[in-house]
Amino acid sequence: MKCCRRSSSSFSKPCTATTFFVSYSSFLLALSSLLRPSAALVNLRAKSFSFTFLDAPARFAVPVRGSGVCGALHTADPIDACSTLPSNRTAVGRGGGSAHSDFILIVRGVCSFENKVRIAQDAGYQAAIIYDDQEKGSLYSMIGDSTGIYIHAVFVSKMAVLAAFLFARNCRLLRHGAHKRPPSMNRQAVELLPSFTFKSSYVNSKRMAETCAICLEDYRDGERLRVLPCLHDFHAVCVDSWLTKWGTFCPICKHEMSSGE
Structure with missing residues (x-):
């Protein structure tokens, strides 16, 4: 997945957005941070549909701001990111002015939010997207020590991730299945x-x-x-x-x- 963060004009108040572009379709997932530090939106949209659901930015991580940064979305291995992650070589060693970032998808549980974010940061990622392990769980504004944290982090629902991958799957079928619908x-x-x-x-x-x-x-x-x-x-x-x-x-x-x- 290629990912970009960019400004959004979907709201009446100024806001910024982290937009994840799936490289094989017109599908995209947007994480839009509103002015309030504890409120944000995830917008899942393609040409013919749009869904919006909440996320919760981490209080101890760097807020999503500015005109945006592009990157790629990876899945953590191990998925809970409670132990050392393989070094993300494509991210390590990049200059601070690079327009490309790498984001990592992590499941909640086993260890603290802060520990997950620090491990993701140590592996070379610029943002941690942590999703709930419960289907009906509430979104929490993740709390931790901000000392030494210089990446973004947000908490999203399990259904948000499920919806994203189900729609991405079908968009990929449309693109690579000889233009046939699934x-x-x-x-x-x-x-x-x-x-x-x-x-x-x-x-x-x-x-x-x-x-x-x-x-x-x-x-x-x-x-x-x-x-x-x-x-x-x-x-x-x-x-x-x-x-x-x-x-x-x-x-x-x-x-x-x-x-x-």
């Missing part, structure tokens, strides 16, 4: 899947979610939900669009609708 279901088949009208009392059910994993909005009384064979539920309008345009699998567990299981 496999999809016809609308008649989708309409045959069970649906129901949501009531808040259903949340106590063992398998009932509170939030649609596609649009990341909480369910409201009276909304129509659809249930897939894997028993994951979504807003009907969201999952219908997903199955007819982007793929034949569940956005959460990747169960194939065409498998017949």
Whole structure:
């Protein structure tokens, strides 16, 4: 993934944005830091869709400011970044005036946020993007000692990362699959899947979610939900669009609708 941070004009107040461009499609992910240090937005968009969800900048890291910097997004190995990471040779030794940066994706847990960021910094990365290991967890403004920290760091939800990679996957299929769209279901088949009208009392059910994993909005009384064979539920309008345009699998567990299981 190629990544860029640039100014954003999507808000009425001045703000800056970290924009991650997927090199094989028009898809991009933007982390927009607002004026308040504890509030920011992640914007996932392509030509025909846009989703926005919150992130939380680390209080001990360098804020996202200025006109921007371009770079590449890498996955940590180990993914929790609680032990030494391999040196990022493409980042180490660059001059301070370089327009290119390298960002690293890390899962929450095992060790502190501060420890993860320091290990990422020591490995040569210019930003740490830490995502939650819980599907319904709250976003925390990461706290730690800022002494010696000179890179950016933000905390995002698990669903934000899942959504980013699912859309990137399909954009890549569109680009490299001889310009063919990814496999999809016809609308008649989708309409045959069970649906129901949501009531808040259903949340106590063992398998009932509170939030649609596609649009990341909480369910409201009276909304129509659809249930897939894997028993994951979504807003009907969201999952219908997903199955007819982007793929034949569940956005959460990747169960194939065409498998017949």
